[in-house]
Amino acid sequence: MNDNLRGACFMMGSMATFTCNDAIIKFVAQGMPTFQMVFLRGVAATALLLALAHATGALSKPIPRGDWKWVIGRSLAEVVSFFPFILALTHMPLANVTAILQVLPLAITAAGAVFLGERVGWRRWTAISVGFAGVLLIVRPGGADFDRWSLVALAAVVTITARELLTRRLSPDVPSLKVAIFTAVGVMGLGLAISLPSGWASVTPANWALIALASVFIIGGYLFSIMAMRVGEVAAVTPFRYTALIWGLLLGWAIFGEWPKPLTLIGAVMVVGTGLYTLLREGRRAPAPLPNAPR
Incomplete structure (x- = not known):
């Protein structure tokens, strides 16, 4: 398995766990303040990440001085992107907000070519463009389902793109677990800052269980997304963000009864x-070593 295939597997794992987490947030938010849930999930996720980092020895590994700016910048980008994303998630069907975020492969690939100097061949541009065309069939800009919340979701695309580019700047000596801890703490702080002024609601045992489950999924999302952007080429790895769309369609139908329209299904195909x-094309490529590998 070459680096691009490894990165693709990490990305698919990230999209699966992130979307499962999103579905839980959307479901629990129907009965309690969203940012209260985000804070409680952040506490559980941070505790689990700290325990995991301690058990694997990552907690004792120092972050090189030159990497601190990238780690902090990435964490800030995560916090800034999370706010518009969570607003869109709680006001739109899960499949729709997931679909809008699928503009990311095109945005990240273009940004990687412009800012990181990564080469992108015509086959990759074509594959990404076809996938983006499928997303447009799902989102259908100008249609009844495209409203101001769709624009809020698009606002998250810019900062998520910046977050992924900052991840690429991390040196191999930075443990991915430590980066995930900073990310979890940042989002947890945002949840606390927004939830305290508006007051908290009581938490049912069922919601506690769902929050615990969401914390496990978000840990997978954080770790897999960090590792995905540290191995493989951006243009080869980012198209697998499109797999989030499939999870969004399935979970939206199973949990919220949001049955996709025919054009949505064509776009999904x-x-x-x-x-x-x-995936098939990258499987035929010879392994190509890259400087940044997940730790």
């Missing part, structure tokens, strides 16, 4: 086809 094409 295009997205899946793009991912399969990229």
Whole structure:
């Protein structure tokens, strides 16, 4: 398995766990303040990450002085992007907000080519563009389902793109677990700052269980997304963000009864086809070592 395939697997794992976490947040937010839930999830996730980092020895590994600016910058980008994302998530169907975020592969690939100097061949541009066309069929800008909350979701795209570029700047000596801890603490702080002035609601045992489950999923999302952007080429790894769309469609239907329209299903098929094409093509490529590997 070459670095691009490893990165693709990490990215698919990230999209699966992130979307499962998003579905839980959207479900629990129906009965309690959203940012209260975000804070409580952050406490559990941070505790689990600290325990995991201690058990693996990552907690004792120092972050090189030159990497601190990238770690802090990435954490800030995560916090800034989370706010518009969570607003869109709680006001839109899960599949719709997930679909809008699928503009990210195109944005991140373009940013990687411009700011990181990564080479992007015509086949990759074509695959990403076809996947993006599938997303447009799902989102249908200008249609009844495209409103101001769709624009809020698009606002998150810019900062998420910045977050991924900052992740690429991390040196191999930075443990991914430590980066995930900073991320969890940042989002937890945002949840606390917003939830305290508005007051808290009582938490049922069922919601406690769901919050605990969400904390496990968000840890997977954090770690897999960090490792995905530290191994493989941006243009090869980012198309697998499209797999989040499939999880969004399935969970939206199973949990919230949001049955996709025919055009949505056609777009989903295009997205899946793009991912399969990229996966098969990368499987034929010779392994190419890269300077940044997940730790």
